[in-house]
Amino acid sequence: DQQVKQNSPSLSVQEGRISILNCDYTNSMFDYFLWYKKYPAEGPTFLISISSIKDKNEDGRFTVFLNKSAKHLSLHIVPSQPGDSAVYFCAASARYNFNKFYFGSGTKLNVKP
Amino acid sequence: DTGVSQDPRHKITKRGQNVTFRCDPISEHNRLYWYRQTLGQGPEFLTYFQNEAQLEKSRLLSDRFSAERPKGSFSTLEIQRTEQGDSAMYLCASSPGTGGGAGGTEAFFGQGTRLTVV
Numbered sequence: 001d002q003q004v005k006q007n008s009p010s011l012s013v014q015e016g017r018i019s020i021l022n023c024d025y026t027n028s029m030f031d032y033f034l035w036y037k038k039y040p041a042e043g044p045t046f047l048i049s050i051s052s053i054k055d056k057n058e059d060g061r062f063t064v065f066l067n068k069s070a071k072h073l074s075l076h077i078v079p080s081q082p083g084d085s086a087v088y089f090c091a092a093s094a095r096y097n098f099n100k101f102y103f104g105s106g107t108k109l110n111v112k113p
Numbered sequence: 114d115t116g117v118s119q120d121p122r123h124k125i126t127k128r129g130q131n132v133t134f135r136c137d138p139i140s141e142h143n144r145l146y147w148y149r150q151t152l153g154q155g156p157e158f159l160t161y162f163q164n165e166a167q168l169e170k171s172r173l174l175s176d177r178f179s180a181e182r183p184k185g186s187f188s189t190l191e192i193q194r195t196e197q198g199d200s201a202m203y204l205c206a207s208s209p210g211t212g213g214g215a216g217g218t219e220a221f222f223g224q225g226t227r228l229t230v231v
Binding site: 041044045091097104 | 117119146148153154155163169204206208218219221223225
């Protein structure tokens with residue numbers, strides 16, 4: 001039973017444009033959400049997070065939006081750069097167990113020069 | 114480099130053999146996690162340590178799997194009698210924290226150990 005879903009396996013974007021990666025979750029107890037970036041043959045690298053008390057968190061070119069009523073979050077990358085090409089994983093944890101992360105299956109982003 | 118370190122990076126073993134992986138977390142991190150990732154999937158939780166105490170184990174962690182963190186520093190993950198289905202990337206992560214009740218925090222991952230069982 002996959003509690004965190006990323007329904008787009010891949011996304012292709014032109015350099016300089018916006019990349020929008022989406023993530024849905026089913027467990028209403030989730031209240032901490034993270035995005036990780038993963039290059040081939042490397043472990044996931046933490047990118048940005050958001051807690052359920054917020055609906056938006058920004059860090060430079062990266063912004064995460066959280067819509068609790070829809071159980072949906074998205075990652076916006078503006079402007080997209082070729083170095084952003086990687087697999088992006090959405091993850092979530094619940095207040096009763098912050099130490100267990102549930103990951104989506106990932107979206108492979110390709111930013112074309 | 115003060116990140117999470119995993120050894121070995123790659124391991125090829127014959128079915129039925131035992132393998133052991135090591136993880137050295139970021140030094141000041143109390144929490145240590147093991148995850149497994151198969152092709153096309155996201156990481157799946159296996160187990161978690163708070164200092165030396167193993168506080169949670171996933172049902173994915175069968176009797177053939179055992180993890181230890183004897184002094185609350187490095188950790189080992191052993192797989193006995195490996196099967197082809199054990200082939201995966203085994204990821205270790207660590208995070209800061211002082212115990213139960215702490216809020217959400219990101220985990221920092223190592224580069225993983227890729228296991229191939231032939």
